[in-house]
Amino acid sequence: MPAVEIRPNVYWIGVNDRTTDLFEGLWPITQEGVSYNTYLINDEKKAVVDLVKGLKTDEFFDHIAEIVPVPEIDYVIINHMEPDHTGVLRTFRKIAPKATILGSAKTKNLLASFYGITENVRAVEDGEMLSLGQKTLQFFSTPLIHWPETMMTYDTSEHILFSCDAFGGYGALRGAIFDDECTDLNFYQKEALRYYVNIVANFSKAVLRAIEKLTNVPVEIIAPSHGLIWRKNPQLIVDLYKKWAEYAGGPAEPEITLIYGSMYGNTETMMNAVARGISRVGIPLEIFDVARTHVSYILPALWSRAGVMVGAPTYEGKMFPLMAQVLEMAALKRIANKKVAYFGSYGWSGGALKNLSAIVEPVKWELVDSFEFVGKPTDEELRKGEEFGARFAELIKAGS
Numbered sequence: 001m002p003a004v005e006i007r008p009n010v011y012w013i014g015v016n017d018r019t020t021d022l023f024e025g026l027w028p029i030t031q032e033g034v035s036y037n038t039y040l041i042n043d044e045k046k047a048v049v050d051l052v053k054g055l056k057t058d059e060f061f062d063h064i065a066e067i068v069p070v071p072e073i074d075y076v077i078i079n080h081m082e083p084d085h086t087g088v089l090r091t092f093r094k095i096a097p098k099a100t101i102l103g104s105a106k107t108k109n110l111l112a113s114f115y116g117i118t119e120n121v122r123a124v125e126d127g128e129m130l131s132l133g134q135k136t137l138q139f140f141s142t143p144l145i146h147w148p149e150t151m152m153t154y155d156t157s158e159h160i161l162f163s164c165d166a167f168g169g170y171g172a173l174r175g176a177i178f179d180d181e182c183t184d185l186n187f188y189q190k191e192a193l194r195y196y197v198n199i200v201a202n203f204s205k206a207v208l209r210a211i212e213k214l215t216n217v218p219v220e221i222i223a224p225s226h227g228l229i230w231r232k233n234p235q236l237i238v239d240l241y242k243k244w245a246e247y248a249g250g251p252a253e254p255e256i257t258l259i260y261g262s263m264y265g266n267t268e269t270m271m272n273a274v275a276r277g278i279s280r281v282g283i284p285l286e287i288f289d290v291a292r293t294h295v296s297y298i299l300p301a302l303w304s305r306a307g308v309m310v311g312a313p314t315y316e317g318k319m320f321p322l323m324a325q326v327l328e329m330a331a332l333k334r335i336a337n338k339k340v341a342y343f344g345s346y347g348w349s350g351g352a353l354k355n356l357s358a359i360v361e362p363v364k365w366e367l368v369d370s371f372e373f374v375g376k377p378t379d380e381e382l383r384k385g386e387e388f389g390a391r392f393a394e395l396i397k398a399g400s
């Protein structure tokens with residue numbers, strides 16, 4: 001895609017990435033892709049806001065050159081040091097050595113350790129203004145979204161907030177770069193939630209602090225570094241991020257995520273009975289086989305739903321390992337304060353339930369019910385399993 005003018009003399013100059021399989025080496029994006037959005041402000045002084053990962057370098061520099069020769073760039077603003085936004089920095093420096101790199105004080109340190117760059121770097125203060133001629137930029141310190149150095153850049157004349165990772169999401173741009181051009185907002189909202197929970201959720205307090213801090217800043221366009229640019233309804237993505245951040249401390253939706261794993265089908269047979277019981281009560285239910293679904297796709301459901309039904313057998317005295325991995329990742333991401341119920345098959349002495357309690361104890365999941373059985377469930381046990389599912393669903397529905 002060529003550079004796109006988003007407001008007079010402000011351009012999107014990003015690139016799409018459809019070949020990286022794992023974002024941060026961890027989160028699958030093979031199907032969805034991701035964009036690295038970066039921006040050029042072509043004023044008397046010329047500034048680039050954020051860069052791209054170390055790929056598609058020619059395309060990125062060609063975008064800039066469509067508008068201004070790269071060596072004439074005066075400022076490179078680094079809102080966030082993660083290499084998906086700085087990968088081409090050393091190359092940039094070689095092509096445009098006179099450009100001053102601007103970032104927070106912490107960025108200055110990180111630049112030295114990540115890229116060995118110390119010259120012509122200036123730390124900006126929270127609230128500092130930078131005149132480019134006609135336009136003035138302002139920098140807002142918004143630490144820990146999701147690194148300690150993160151900040152946002154605000155175009156005071158066009159009211160554009162360059163928010164970097166905040167308000168971003170997975171999903172390569174499909175021609176449309178603005179929310180109002182996009183015919184599948186649901187896709188971007190879903191991918192923004194997955195991105196949020198995979199990457200940002202652990203820092204939800206910082207997100208709420210940043211939203212609060214910027215309340216009185218008039219924003220007409222939210223221009224994040226991943227995903228759509230929000231110009232028709234910038235409040236939509238802010239409200240979504242706020243809602244998701246509030247799940248960290250407050251109640252989530254009265255809905256259930258059922259995660260299960262099964263080696264020989266005994267727990268899976270029971271899972272269908274439990275799901276039947278939950279569905280009878282009529283609350284939303286999402287089901288994941290932990291052996292077949294990457295945890296990246298499971299975390300958003302766990303984050304936004306109040307109830308977790310865990311079904312997994314005992315394995316060598318412990319929880320079925322793939323289930324343990326999902327629960328450990330949920331704990332690592334501080335997906336806290338859930339109500340959980342457990343069911344599972346075992347062969348002789350069990351152990352999965354005890355292991356579950358130990359894993360979720362630090363994140364305060366309340367184990368409200370459990371149902372264990374030996375080997376293949378009997379018809380009577382399946383009937384009990386259905387009641388067990390219904391009981392849990394009633395509890396979640398009641399929000400108690």
Ligand SMILES: Cc1cc2nc3c(=O)[nH]c(=O)nc-3n(C[C@H](O)[C@H](O)[C@H](O)COP(=O)(O)O)c2cc1C
Nearest residue numbers: 262263264265266267313316317346347348349350
């Ligand atoms: C590799 C392996 C390890 C197991 N370890 C234990 C164990 O330590 N304690 C136990 O009670 N059952 C153990 N079992 C028995 C299973 O929990 C039992 O077969 C159960 O019915 C499996 O449920 P599934 O069909 O849903 O996989 C083990 C089974 C396998 C295959």
Ligand SMILES: [Fe+2]
Nearest residue numbers: 080082146165
């Ligand atoms: Fe990041």
Ligand SMILES: [Fe+2]
Nearest residue numbers: 082084165225
């Ligand atoms: Fe990023």
